[in-house]
Amino acid sequence: MSATIRDVAKAAGVSSSTVSRIINNKGVISEETRDRVLKVMKKLDYVPNDTARSFANGSTSAIALVIDVIEARSFSNNFFNNSVFGIETIAHENNFNLIITNGHMQKGNTTSADKLVFGKKVDGIILPNSLISHTLIGKLNKIRFPYVVLGDPRMLDADNSWVDINNVQGGTLAVHHLVENGYKNIAFLSSGSKEIFNQDRITGYSRALNELGLPVLKERIRHCNSDVGSGLDVMSRMFQAEHPPDAAICSDYYLAVGALRAARQNGIPVPEAFGIISFDNTPVTELSEPSITTVDIDTFGLGEQAASILIRKIKDKDMSSRQILISTKIIERESTKRNRRRQDGE
Amino acid sequence: MSATIRDVAKAAGVSSSTVSRIINNKGVISEETRDRVLKVMKKLDYVPNDTARSFANGSTSAIALVIDVIEARSFSNNFFNNSVFGIETIAHENNFNLIITNGHMQKGNTTSADKLVFGKKVDGIILPNSLISHTLIGKLNKIRFPYVVLGDPRMLDADNSWVDINNVQGGTLAVHHLVENGYKNIAFLSSGSKEIFNQDRITGYSRALNELGLPVLKERIRHCNSDVGSGLDVMSRMFQAEHPPDAAICSDYYLAVGALRAARQNGIPVPEAFGIISFDNTPVTELSEPSITTVDIDTFGLGEQAASILIRKIKDKDMSSRQILISTKIIERESTKRNRRRQDGE
DNA sequence: CTAATTAATGCAACCGGTTGCATTAATTAA
DNA sequence: TTAATTAATGCAACCGGTTGCATTAATTAG
Numbered sequence: 001m002s003a004t005i006r007d008v009a010k011a012a013g014v015s016s017s018t019v020s021r022i023i024n025n026k027g028v029i030s031e032e033t034r035d036r037v038l039k040v041m042k043k044l045d046y047v048p049n050d051t052a053r054s055f056a057n058g059s060t061s062a063i064a065l066v067i068d069v070i071e072a073r074s075f076s077n078n079f080f081n082n083s084v085f086g087i088e089t090i091a092h093e094n095n096f097n098l099i100i101t102n103g104h105m106q107k108g109n110t111t112s113a114d115k116l117v118f119g120k121k122v123d124g125i126i127l128p129n130s131l132i133s134h135t136l137i138g139k140l141n142k143i144r145f146p147y148v149v150l151g152d153p154r155m156l157d158a159d160n161s162w163v164d165i166n167n168v169q170g171g172t173l174a175v176h177h178l179v180e181n182g183y184k185n186i187a188f189l190s191s192g193s194k195e196i197f198n199q200d201r202i203t204g205y206s207r208a209l210n211e212l213g214l215p216v217l218k219e220r221i222r223h224c225n226s227d228v229g230s231g232l233d234v235m236s237r238m239f240q241a242e243h244p245p246d247a248a249i250c251s252d253y254y255l256a257v258g259a260l261r262a263a264r265q266n267g268i269p270v271p272e273a274f275g276i277i278s279f280d281n282t283p284v285t286e287l288s289e290p291s292i293t294t295v296d297i298d299t300f301g302l303g304e305q306a307a308s309i310l311i312r313k314i315k316d317k318d319m320s321s322r323q324i325l326i327s328t329k330i331i332e333r334e335s336t337k338r339n340r341r342r343q344d345g346e
Numbered sequence: 347m348s349a350t351i352r353d354v355a356k357a358a359g360v361s362s363s364t365v366s367r368i369i370n371n372k373g374v375i376s377e378e379t380r381d382r383v384l385k386v387m388k389k390l391d392y393v394p395n396d397t398a399r400s401f402a403n404g405s406t407s408a409i410a411l412v413i414d415v416i417e418a419r420s421f422s423n424n425f426f427n428n429s430v431f432g433i434e435t436i437a438h439e440n441n442f443n444l445i446i447t448n449g450h451m452q453k454g455n456t457t458s459a460d461k462l463v464f465g466k467k468v469d470g471i472i473l474p475n476s477l478i479s480h481t482l483i484g485k486l487n488k489i490r491f492p493y494v495v496l497g498d499p500r501m502l503d504a505d506n507s508w509v510d511i512n513n514v515q516g517g518t519l520a521v522h523h524l525v526e527n528g529y530k531n532i533a534f535l536s537s538g539s540k541e542i543f544n545q546d547r548i549t550g551y552s553r554a555l556n557e558l559g560l561p562v563l564k565e566r567i568r569h570c571n572s573d574v575g576s577g578l579d580v581m582s583r584m585f586q587a588e589h590p591p592d593a594a595i596c597s598d599y600y601l602a603v604g605a606l607r608a609a610r611q612n613g614i615p616v617p618e619a620f621g622i623i624s625f626d627n628t629p630v631t632e633l634s635e636p637s638i639t640t641v642d643i644d645t646f647g648l649g650e651q652a653a654s655i656l657i658r659k660i661k662d663k664d665m666s667s668r669q670i671l672i673s674t675k676i677i678e679r680e681s682t683k684r685n686r687r688r689q690d691g692e
Numbered sequence: 693c694t695a696a697t698t699a700a701t702g703c704a705a706c707c708g709g710t711t712g713c714a715t716t717a718a719t720t721a722a
Numbered sequence: 723t724t725a726a727t728t729a730a731t732g733c734a735a736c737c738g739g740t741t742g743c744a745t746t747a748a749t750t751a752g
Contacts, residue, residue, distance in 0.1 A: 001489070002464075002489070004707090004708055004709080005708060005709060005710095006708075006709090014731075014732085015731065015732045015733075016708085016709075016710090016732095017710080017711075017731070017732065017733080017734095018730085018731060018732080019709095020709065020710055020711080021710090021711095021731090023709090024710085026710090026711090027711095027730085027731090028728090028729055028730060028731090029730070029731085030729080030730060030731090033730080033731080047461075047464040047465055047466075048465065048708085048709070049465065049466050049707090049708055049709070050461075050465035050466060050467045051397060051400045051401050051406060051466055051467065051707090051708085051709095052401055052707070052708035052709045052710095052737095053708080053709055053710085054397045054401075054709095055397045055398055055400075055401040055707085055708080055709075055737055055738075055739090056708075056709045056710045056711090056736080056737055057709085057710065057711095057737085058737070060397060062445070069431065080427075081426075081427045084430075084446070085415065085448075088446055088447070088448055089448070092447070092448060092458065097445050097447065097462070097467065098445065098446050098447070099408070099443050099444065099445050099446075100430070100434055100444050100445075100446055101434070101438070101443065101444070102431075102434055102435070102438060112438065115393075115396075116443070118348075118393040119393055119394065119395065119396035120393075120395050120396060120397055121396045121397065121443065143347070143348070228633065253629070253633075254633075257633050282629070283599070283628070283629070283630050284629050284630050284633050287574065287599075287600075287603050287630055287634070288633070289635070350737090350738055350739080351738060351739060351740095352738075352739090360701075360702085361701065361702045361703075362702095362738085362739075362740090363701070363702065363703080363704095363740080363741075364700085364701060364702080365739095366739065366740055366741085367701090367740090367741095369739090370740085372740090372741090373700085373701090373741095374698090374699060374700060374701090375700070375701085376699080376700060376701090379700080379701080394738085394739070395737090395738055395739070397737090397738085397739095398707095398737070398738035398739045398740095399738080399739055399740085400739095401707055401708075401709090401737085401738080401739075402706080402707060402738075402739045402740045402741090403707085403739085403740065403741095404707070
């Protein structure tokens, strides 16, 4: 059907080696030959067959992103969403293709990640820490296959490259922001106890309180389900305590909205008497009333970094491993904007 | 490094043809030979090289999804998000890989879509109607390359396969829902005048009003920017009109929130005196207060259908083209839940 | 019992690039 | 002027599967 490199060679009166060298800018080619061949390529609508190319030089110019989605239909995670674009952007700049595959589906005992790696369909792979295991990492390391983990894989002792949001710093930042705005009794509503990101945020929260000389009370740290009802219940109960908190840091917007509603139901004005910070700057936090201050996590940048490291690793297999933490920042909104002068007594 | 089919053949004392036939379940192989070869494959950790395979049989078992993202960093579109999962799910079931590429970036005068198609990196392609042109479609048709368009490509006269949300039906549905709840003077806030989906929704809206014997007033149809401020301004101005609307259908949640705030600022209770429906069932509509009734669009299903058609087309190049419209449905919430008995006078 | 089938497997070409190693012509050094 | 370089290009093997066409052995039909 379409022209091959030999068709071009024949039509231009050269050998296919010459055409190949022209395509790849290798070797020394005379100007006339180059021009003639390029013209023929244009005329024949010649496009090199990428598969043949990959086959010949043993590399695919493709990377894979493995995602961790069990119930695909109900998935709507903007973490994933933005990371993908970061990854795609960098891949694109480096002339790599991005393959996306769900690591949960599998045929027999091989996951799609296995198939892509050992079937040599990709040159490198990005996988979430939720999907890694000693077995898989062991296999990857054994054949020195380039990979980068999304999220700190601290469950493994191995030395490997990863990129994560600095959730410890995020927790600290949230506390500092609240304290600067005059809040002192800060609760933490986590969306689960097992997730490393929740653990890290709590670590940062506790550390900041310590540094500021404020007590870390375990009854102020609550693990909830990730839904409004759970946030509302947990927060309501905290309001009944002897020393109720005057602020809450929430792991996601569901909990933040729940906390907001709990405050309202208890007649506690936000932000005057109660401050709220949510992690993850989503439209809900922006459009809530009052709008909710957030710890913004740069998931696009996360993807960029992951892809960037991976591609460097592909190009230089001897590159040492990298661990990158991406700082968060506060997006200040109404839910913590207490009039500081009044609170500070100035 | 890793074992090839010839290594396996040698170790099992057979020819590589036999091994190939065993891998692909082709031809007739004796039980003993099969067992022996399978054991050797296991022992040598043999995995067929997918690139070599693609090269040999001229098909890649991969499809591409081209996305239309100009400003990647600020992208957060759950339309795309869910569609991808629908596509990936079906691709996976059919042993296809999914490559994602941004159709906007380009080197020279070839887009990434061109490269994937003409470089034969994929067997088929899904592309949004916003990115197609007569040129591209012409080229694809010329080489009979399988493709499916996301969104009705009615700007082309060509006969091609596409999948779209039934936005006309969505507009109709929204009107019916409002009328059933006692609203009669319904405005439409569109997020733009050029987008086909907005045009279709307005068509459905107008058609439903006609059928119900209600007037279609052009001052009730407003094209806004997709932000809260725009929705608020436009709606506020409509409230000043001689015959203000008693309900609004909004193309997205920004406009819906804007309309809601306009109503509040004008002292108009929602849903009692003003009803609001938004397209696209996102967390903002669910968590708004009052919560907002939405026209739910099944973007996951959209992706599934697109991938399904594409893969069938790849397997049967002579398949006639398909056009699929996916119906919307109402998710009823507080913003339209007027007490019907009282309104109906029952 | 011989001829015609069928079963099981091997041979070798092919898919379309890439690249090490010639080869030839042109240029420079001695 | 001849030998040594350098420039420009060709030859042919190779990457790892797949498959049409033998080939041989075993089975069945006549």
